[in-house]
Amino acid sequence: LSKKIQAIYLWWHKPVIDQELLQSLPNLKVIANSGVGMDHLDLKLVAGFGVKMANAPRAVSSSTADTGMALLLASARRLVEVYHIAHSSSMNYCEADILGVEVAGATLGIIGMGSIGYKIALRAKAFEMNILYHNRTQRKAQEEQAVGAIYCEKIDSLLQQADFVMVVVSLTPQTHNLIGKRELELMKSTATLINISRGAVVDQEALVRALQTGVIRAAALDVTYPEPLPRDHPLLKLKNVIITPHLGIKTDKAMYMVTEEAVENILAALNGLSIPNEVLPS
Amino acid sequence: MWYHRPVINKELLQSLPNLKIVASSGVGIDHLDLNLLSSYGVKVSNTPFIVSTDTADLGMALMLASSRRLVEGYKMAVSPDTEYFPADWLGTEVSGATLGIVGMGTIGYKVAERAKSFEMKILYHNRNQRKKEEESAVGAVYCKKIDDLLQQSDFVLLTVNLTPQTHKLIGKRELELMKPTATLINISRGLVVDQDALVEALQNKIIKAAALDVTYPEPLPRDHPLLKMKNIIITPHIGSATKKTRCSMMEEMSESIQAGLAGLPIPHEVL
Numbered sequence: 001l002s003k004k005i006q007a008i009y010l011w012w013h014k015p016v017i018d019q020e021l022l023q024s025l026p027n028l029k030v031i032a033n034s035g036v037g038m039d040h041l042d043l044k045l046v047a048g049f050g051v052k053m054a055n056a057p058r059a060v061s062s063s064t065a066d067t068g069m070a071l072l073l074a075s076a077r078r079l080v081e082v083y084h085i086a087h088s089s090s091m092n093y094c095e096a097d098i099l100g101v102e103v104a105g106a107t108l109g110i111i112g113m114g115s116i117g118y119k120i121a122l123r124a125k126a127f128e129m130n131i132l133y134h135n136r137t138q139r140k141a142q143e144e145q146a147v148g149a150i151y152c153e154k155i156d157s158l159l160q161q162a163d164f165v166m167v168v169v170s171l172t173p174q175t176h177n178l179i180g181k182r183e184l185e186l187m188k189s190t191a192t193l194i195n196i197s198r199g200a201v202v203d204q205e206a207l208v209r210a211l212q213t214g215v216i217r218a219a220a221l222d223v224t225y226p227e228p229l230p231r232d233h234p235l236l237k238l239k240n241v242i243i244t245p246h247l248g249i250k251t252d253k254a255m256y257m258v259t260e261e262a263v264e265n266i267l268a269a270l271n272g273l274s275i276p277n278e279v280l281p282s
Numbered sequence: 283m284w285y286h287r288p289v290i291n292k293e294l295l296q297s298l299p300n301l302k303i304v305a306s307s308g309v310g311i312d313h314l315d316l317n318l319l320s321s322y323g324v325k326v327s328n329t330p331f332i333v334s335t336d337t338a339d340l341g342m343a344l345m346l347a348s349s350r351r352l353v354e355g356y357k358m359a360v361s362p363d364t365e366y367f368p369a370d371w372l373g374t375e376v377s378g379a380t381l382g383i384v385g386m387g388t389i390g391y392k393v394a395e396r397a398k399s400f401e402m403k404i405l406y407h408n409r410n411q412r413k414k415e416e417e418s419a420v421g422a423v424y425c426k427k428i429d430d431l432l433q434q435s436d437f438v439l440l441t442v443n444l445t446p447q448t449h450k451l452i453g454k455r456e457l458e459l460m461k462p463t464a465t466l467i468n469i470s471r472g473l474v475v476d477q478d479a480l481v482e483a484l485q486n487k488i489i490k491a492a493a494l495d496v497t498y499p500e501p502l503p504r505d506h507p508l509l510k511m512k513n514i515i516i517t518p519h520i521g522s523a524t525k526k527t528r529c530s531m532m533e534e535m536s537e538s539i540q541a542g543l544a545g546l547p548i549p550h551e552v553l
Binding site: 011012062063065066067069070071073074076077078079080082083085086087089093095098099100101102103104122123125126127128227228229231236242243244245246247250251252253254255 | 284336342346347349350353358359369371376401504509516525527528
């Protein structure tokens with residue numbers, strides 16, 4: 001069987017692609033990923049075996065942007081807390097204790113303005129938010145104007161002004177622990193951190209301390225490191241944290257589109273054609 | 283007046299001979315008998331527009347939380363029994379879906395503005411059709427018959443005020459017209475929906491899910507069937523519950539009260 005395998009469709013990072021596996025599949029031509037992130041793959045190792053790699057960037061952007069907005073709103077309006085109040089067996093609560101923070105007129109700082117970040121900006125603009133963004137490169141003027149986004153060349157400037165900080169970068173050696181103690185301390189004490197990128201982009205221990213001591217107001221995390229977190233992890237116990245199980249693209253529509261993209265990539269590779277979303281080791 | 287208390291009835295009005303004004307928090311005035319108050323010469327004010335944005339935001343928050351199974355997901359993420367996240371656990375996409383807005387007033391329109399950015403197809407039902415420019419700005423299509431909206435929508439969002447005409451507007455008939463994959467979101471008043479019919483509809487999978495910021499009564503009795511269902515999100519009437527908006531509401535109410543006591547024209551008077 002192992003000689004027959006020419007393509008692998010990676011579903012939620014499985015199977016694990018290591019030297020052993022690659023050596024056992026001599027006719028493997030392509031590995032197609034079910035999503036956009038490639039941080040779980042050793043790109044150089046795979047390329048060294050002459051195997052091509054592809055991701056699925058187009059299908060993920062709307063669903064992931066929607067997840068970002070869902071988390072932003074859920075955190076701002078304390079949705080999980082109030083859900084428990086409404087559904088609890090006790091009827092005692094003081095209305096004034098469950099006030100949230102306003103989204104309209106607040107400042108959203110988007111770290112990583114790729115396709116997903118830009119779709120978030122489009123949504124946030126409709127919510128009458130002020131938008132700042134930090135990116136490796138500045139976007140074109142028309143793109144900025146369309147969403148009213150202001151470029152912050154220095155991440156510090158964004159962190160100091162934002163009421164909501166949304167992290168939408170890909171995980172690379174440069175973005176590993178991008179948000180650490182220093183960055184959290186630059187943020188407003190009333191600010192919320194939302195992470196829909198990868199758990200390892202945030203220094204989790206620093207985040208726990210920041211949340212415990214009121215350095216920032218709250219966090220909403222669709223991604224952690226690892227996933228799931230160990231059951232005794234402090235993040236699971238904090239009242240001002242919403243964690244979701246990597247929902248990013250988990251919708252029927254997105255999964256269907258992701259699979260379509262992957263199939264396109266696989267067929268192109270097997271037919272010796274240029275692969276639509278090839279990912280090369282940098 | 284906050285959270286509909288105290289209850290304004292004949293007894294109370296008779297016992298307060300010098301009462302000049304009742305300033306009610308929020309926009310809804312369905313809890314007040316306007317004719318009764320008028321007969322005692324008492325003026326009424328509300329806080330109409332200040333609540334619109336937060337309420338529209340909450341409508342969107344509920345739609346996203348429901349479709350993406352946010353609360354269920356949270357429970358899974360923090361549960362002591364969770365060992366891994368199942369790969370076949372999916373929600374429903376909001377982007378590109380069809381939203382039907384029942385009641386296109388200030389709040390309904392703000393929901394439409396937000397939904398447009400999610401590339402949603404927007405249908406609306408209203409007593410009157412909105413101006414063409416208003417419709418085009420959000421890409422909203424008018425459904426003169428509510429049935430058309432109900433049959434085509436993936437999400438049905440209620441933003442009407444409660445009047446005798448909208449009482450039980452959504453009943454068994456309307457729920458059966460909805461798609462079995464549809465979600466009902468109510469940010470108006472509990473009585474706009476026939477709650478018993480809703481329970482049955484959810485139990486028999488006539489519709490997929492519901493998200494309610496308002497119920498009748500509030501809060502629901504703790505043994506109410508709605509509280510036990512998996513496909514429902516209930517929030518404790520937090521439409522306008524942000525610090526900033528509540529402060530602004532208080533300011534508006536104080537202004538109205540001061541004007542009422544000074545015999546001056548009352549801002550946000552309800553006639």
